[in-house]
Amino acid sequence: MKKDVSEILRDLLTEALLEIAGERGKTLDEELIVEIERPRREDHGDWATNVALQWAKFLGEKPRILAEDIVRRLEHSEYLKEVKVAGPGFINFVLSDKWISDLLSNVIEKQEDFGRVDVGKGRKVQVEFVSANPTGPLHVGHGRGAAVGDICANILSYAGWEVEREYYINDAGLQMELLGKSVQARYFEICRKPELVTFPEDGYKGAYIYEIADKIREAEGERFLDADPEKSLVFFKDYAISDILKGIKEDLSRFGVVFDVWFSEKSLYEGDAVERTIATLKENGYAYDADGAIWFRSTAFSDDKDRVLVRSNGVPTYFMSDVVYHKNKYDRGFDLVIDVWGADHHGYIPRMKAAVQALGRKPEDLEVLLIQFVNLLRGGEQVAMSTRSGEFVTLREVIEEVGIDATRYFFAMRRSDSHLDFDLDLAKSTSTENPVYYVQYAHARINSIFREAESRGAPLSRDPSEVDVMLLKEPEETALIRQIASFPDEIKKAAEEFAPHRITFFAYELAGAFHSFYNAHRVLGVNEDLEAARLCLTKATKVVLAKALDLLGITAPERM
RNA sequence: GCGCCGGUAGCUCAAUUGGAUAGAGCAUCGGACUACGGAUCCGAAGGUUACGGGUUCGAAUCCUGUCCGGCGCGCCA
DSSP states (O other): OOSOHHHHHHHHHHHHHHHHHHHTTOOOOTTSSOOEEOOSSGGGOSEEEOHHHHHHHHHTSOHHHHHHHHHHHOOOOTTEEEEEEETTTEEEEEEOHHHHHHHHHHHHHHGGGTTOOOSSTTOEEEEEOOOOOTTSOOBHHHHHHHHHHHHHHHHHHHTTOEEEEEEEEOOSSHHHHHHHHHHHHHHHHHTTOTTTSOOOTTOOOOHHHHHHHHHHHHHHTTGGGSSOHHHHHHHHHHHHHHHHHHHHHHHHHHTTOOOSEEEETGGGGTSSHHHHHHHHHHHTTSEEEETTEEEEOGGGGTOSSOEEEEOTTSOBOHHHHHHHHHHHHHHTTOSEEEEEEEGGGGGGHHHHHHHHHHTTOOGGGEEEEEEOOEEEEETTEEOOOBTTTTBOOBHHHHHHHHOHHHHHHHHTSSOTTSOEEEEHHHHHOOSTTOHHHHHHHHHHHHHHHHHHHHHHTOOOOOOGGGSOGGGOOSHHHHHHHHHHHTHHHHHHHHHHHTOTHHHHHHHHHHHHHHHHHHHHSOSTTSOHHHHHHHHHHHHHHHHHHHHHHHHHTOOOOSOO
């Protein structure tokens, strides 16, 4: 297909509207006038538009009359079977069979590129996600962020953005000291000299701290018992960070998440980036000294209050790091920066947006995705978790229990900014309620059809143009075709809204449309022409379903 | 106290960003092909979109007030 049908319709409508506006001596902004959508209800046609309703007032005409006027002016197109005015002034389009034929050959020809769109226009975007402090293993909450960030990156890349994935390592600051002390104290405890180093007040109490201390004792023996604890602390700290980070990397890679860049917070302080950033801000009047500290004038960008960048004791704040870090991001040439944060950080957004503006960028150049908490359920009961006591369910445990596919699917099943109930029993069940299996089963079933067709010697790879797809007239067939046809549009929306859950929903609905079709009609063993047409449809379904699963990072099994 | 997010069927959630008769799954009830995989399908029932007011051709969606829930408001990270 040279041009998407929706594009053709949009052009026709634009033309008609401009003509009408011209006759009435009004000027319309050519860019913004035509919205075209796929109606919910099938009897409202294949496509619909509400332009007549939107522009009725401006053009000084009643919606219905305007709609009729527009319809009268629409040029004939081979894709259009019927155009009618409905309701308060909607214009509904029914497409001709040629459209179906073109669509299916298009899918089969383009294969996994069928849904590719170009909302990104080649611009560069960075998705920074997970970025958990290296103070302990990843837990389920991080897992959701990992899935959402990764899928988002997949979608953006498929939608024409040039994407880079980045993990920000918070390896500077007090938390790292605390981690080092925690490990050190456990080490002395294991060596039966707990009196030499006491466990810090707010130290990390998890069992993994003992494991790290154990490893150190195995590798280094008890040589630190004679050393000055003040001096050996660095060793414990560095060892702990790199050990934990190694575990995090393993967990993520097993989960199918691969980062292009691991960015160290500490590296920000190695050059003069901090000083330069402060200097720039001061020059522009966005930073000032007061009470012995250096402040950021975030109130200049509608934040509640100004924020401290460098404390009066000379130690920069976490926010300072973030300002410098984001400057660094933009300096690397990203047109758009996406931060994936836990929802509890939402109060942080105004100051970060302010910082972005102070750095000379538009607030839209930073997009913050908030990830709400995950509620783990087992046997209908909430699984208790508390980071403070070191009792939490790790991502690794969940993956081991329910598998990668189900874990990713569940994390992407809801809007990311709404709470998620993750039912462990459901996720690992192979029962009918498990949506993961529902979707994967559709794919396996399709492959089963092709295996069967092959063994029967049916012609598998007939060119769609030689197949009479107009034979596909049953409601279940039409519904399936419509679902397939909406894929590019769905990608577009998912990319514009940074909304991975849209793909999950789409895959589920596509699987559903296929199951219905499958149960209502036979693919094989009907007459030859119809069989060929249905094989085409089945093939197209497979292509799109596999791509949707691919974007989600979930396998599309040949058999189950 | 101020701010942000939410409140949709018994439960878990959607809703093309202001569109047409608010949709799915689970649970409940009733059904389906001796044939391509029953991990499937079809149907029924289920709603004053928390509540009141407003904006307009049209509101779950926007503005406003009230109620309920979560979170945030440090020279913490």
